[in-house]
Amino acid sequence: MSRAVTVAKAGQGRSKVGWSALAWLVAFVFFFPVLWMMLEALKTESQAASIPPTIFFVPTLTEFQEVLSRDFPPFFINSAVATIGSTLLVIVLGLPAAYALSIRPVAQARDVLFFFISTRFLPFAASLVPLYLLARDLQLLDNVFALILIYTTINLPLGVWLLRSFLLELPNELFEAARVDGAGFWRELTSIVLPLITPGLAATCLICLIFAWNEFFYAVNFTSSVAATTPIFLVGFISGRGLFYAKLAAAATLASLPVLLAGWFAQKQLIRGLTMGAVK
């Protein structure tokens, strides 16, 4: 009997090693392009485009310095302004809306929620041309402000949905007690909702940040030089013929780093956000 258990344990141990090996192999394959991007960024140009590929090398930050000392920073700053601005706007508009869809819901809460989320999945073809003409007429082409408004449009539906699902988790008694004390909308929002909803706010902001930072379609069509964001900087490498691999990789790494780090450090919030609040 005890021998059988030991055998079973040993078998389990073996299968654990086997499954682990397979899992590491799969994860390595998926992560490899990310790793390769970072490795190429740490090479010199001749190492980056060598055949066979350079595996062992002395890492150098030359290409990062090169990219940063040239015209990269303005693109990065535009991205930051558009991302942070639109995320703030999503919270400012979305939190009261989520409140009116959860804590003191309007009669047609379900229809309103349906309407909000349906606009997230409207193809950009639906409003692209009028928005472009409007931006042109208002002198907002190549202006970060236009990007802030567009990214708010993209993120607001998901923001309302997520914030609503977090608000629904707050215990009912809190609001009943507050109401007995005669607290109004603002008191409830500032003294109950905001302190308790911090993790939910973080998850919502993270999702908004990812979509706004990585957005390309509107950035490439609505900006040219002044307001161009980080992805547009990368478009400059589009016809690279093996001459600027290290620089390309350094720029790609710098462009991806904010979202990579945010997503890695806040995996829990990322999962909540991506599953639209369904998984805790």
Place this chain on the structure above:
Amino acid sequence: MPTPWARTTGSRLPATSTETTVRASPPAGGGGRTRSAASASAWDGRLRWLPLLPALIYVVLVTQVPFLLTIYYSLFNWNLLRPGNPEFAGAQNYLTVATDPSIRTALFNTVLLTVLAVGISVVLGVAIALLLNKEIFGKGVLRTLMIGPFLVMPVAGALIWKDTLLNPIFGLVGWLLSPIGLGRVDWVSQFPMATIVTIEVWRWTPFMMLIVLAGLQSQNLEVLEAAGVDGANALQTLRYITLPFIRPFVELGALLGSLFIVQTFDSIFMTTQGGPGEATTNLPFLLYLVAFQGFDIGKASAIGVIAVILTMIVATFALRTLFTIFHVEARR
């Protein structure tokens, strides 16, 4: 984290919005209500809309009003590159679009890309989630590595694939495959659609994996143990317990994935530019060509209207599924 719903039916996602308690206004109190109370509650009902209005007005202004304008513009013969005022053209843009083979190609490419990318990434995502849910070494690190592709800026990811991995001269893939005689294949121009699908699968598999893994981790271990005690083998447990349990998570992933992948633009722009020919031109890329290379406002608007109609057909079904998955119910 053990959640009550995981133990009950196990066939639907955690209902973040299923509320047994009613937070809404207290039930209308019988027939004894006075008129002032009734009007007060009507007033309260209207007040409730206030916090909603800014967001609602904003969304209507930036999505609905422009869409009405899109319909309006689609009736005009209007090109920004040609001098002169827009002329009313009736249904002419729609006739042009309907008879244009480019549209049919783009439509076909959109469906092909979406079906392939979603299908493959769902299958891979489920498989990898099952793998990462096993007793293995370094789970946390593995998950961290796996989500890398999803977090990398899509434009950056596409460039890295095109230039450093798939380039026929300097690419790593060519070097790896040279021993079996596939060294100098120009993947991007010889297999353009496969290249785009590969990049999208690489990006979306981690997304599917994360959603399914989150579902698996909420599974009730007791049920699995009971199945083991009852003599179910690993395959039977997977087939009859685990897969049905994660089904709503897979549906959610596939649904969100399709809605995003249908709009694929970044990877096409950065690698093939819709070519060679029209081999990888999907609807978003065609719209880009018509609107921002041709500046044909009328035709671009007509494409927009058609894209919205097609999306509405798919999305009505999709949103209904979404609302069922999430148990969004009318309250009060």
